[in-house]
Amino acid sequence: MPEPDAVKAPLEDIMVAMDVVDTLRHQASVASRELDTEGRRERLLNRLRDMYGAQGIEVPDHVLLEGIDALEQQRFSYKPPPAGFATSMARLWVSRSRWGKPxxxxxxxxxxxxxxxxxxxxxxxxxxxxxxxxxxxxxxxLINDLAQEDSARQQAQAQLQLGLNAVKEGQFEAAQSALQSLQTLRSNLQQSYVIRVVSRPDQASGVWRIPDANPNGRNYYLVVEAVDSANRVVAREVVSEETNKAKTVRAWGLRVDEATFQKIAADKQDDGIIQANEVGRKRPGFLLPDYTIATSGGAITQW
Known part of the structure; x- marks a missing residue:
């Protein structure tokens, strides 16, 4: 094991050498001038002796020479790390207190x-x-189980395909609309009711219109309603042939020929009651009612 003095001496020499380098850096113009000419080391050595001597510090020549060598070799000097990803990340980490909170x-x-x-x-x-x-x-x-006619199945199949395509394309509103159409179709197939001419003292049982296209003609309509097995009026969605718009109504005008219109009118005028007031029936599994009178199926929703 080395003696304590042997360890202490080199350490002190290193510290002094570092001080020499620091002194030379502060005297950069002198060091640069002396190190660039012949005999520079000797002249610089003499200057260092004078500097330390003026301060009352005795520094051995070998330590002064060690400091001069260190300056020439750029020892004891800071060299910034080369630019690169690791250096950038390190600088970013060090500056985190500035940008971290934002x-x-x-x-x-x-x-x-x-x-x-x-x-x-x-x-x-x-x-x-x-x-x-x-x-x-x-x-x-459910529609396939209920339907008794191909037209209902075909309508349902078209809505099903429309809905599945809409889901595939991410158009969920269109898909939900197709589902609503299927549910409405199913509800329609489940319904069963009879269609009767309205026969109440305070309501008209029929109306007629003069069409715009034929001022000399008349369109005749019976005012009808759908009634279920519990004798309750069923609201239906009806498309008006005058406006081509659908509307949910409890009564609508069903277009008939003049002879049928006059027959129903005569029946009501007889005693105020329409005896043969049933003009159609909607069966489960079918979309449209079957009529027992001559009708085109056209309708109006207001009069």
């Missing part, structure tokens, strides 16, 4: 907005994408 705030804000977007937009969309195809096919299966 970045954390913005990140938190972004996460909050993303969470809101996820729960209000993404999650419902994922649920619709997963559930709508099954709901569409389920409604189609």
């Amino acid at each position: 970045v954390l705030f913005l990140t938190s804000l972004a996460l909050i907005f993303w969470a809101i977007y996820f729960y209000l937009e993404v999650l419902p969309e994922q649920r619709l994408r997963a559930e709508l195809p099954g709901q569409l096919r389920g409604s189609m299966a």
Whole structure:
């Protein structure tokens, strides 16, 4: 094991050599001039002796020479690390106290907005994408069981395909509209009612119109309503031939020929009661009622 003095001496020499280098750096113009000419080391050595001597510090020549060598070799000097990814990341980390809080705030804000977007937009969309195809096919299966005519199945199949294509393309409003159409179609197929001419003292049982296209002609309509097996009036969606718009009504005008219109009028005028007031019947499994009178099926919803 080396003696304590042997360890202490080199350490002191190193410290003094570092001081020499520091002194030379502060005297940069002198060092540069002396080190660039012949005999520079000797002249610089003499200057260093004078500097330290003036301060009352005795420094051995070998230590002064060690300091001069260190200056020439750029020892004891700081060299910045080369530019690169690691250096950039290190500098970024060191400066985190300056940018950390703003970045954390913005990140938190972004996460909050993303969470809101996820729960209000993404999650419902994922649920619709997963559930709508099954709901569409389920409604189609019920319609197939109920339908007694091909036209009902064909309408349902068209809506099913429309809905499935809409789900595939992410058009969920269109898919839900197709599902609603299937549900309405199913409800219609389930319905059963009779169609009767309205025969109440305070309501008209028939009306006539003068068409715009034929001022000399008349269109005749019986005012009818749908009544279920419990004798309740059933609201129906009816498309007016005058406006071509659908409207849900409890009574509508059913277009008939003049002979049928006059026959019903005579029946009511006889005693105020229409004896043969049933003019059609809607059976389960069918979309449209079967009529027992001559009619084009045209309708109006207001008069």
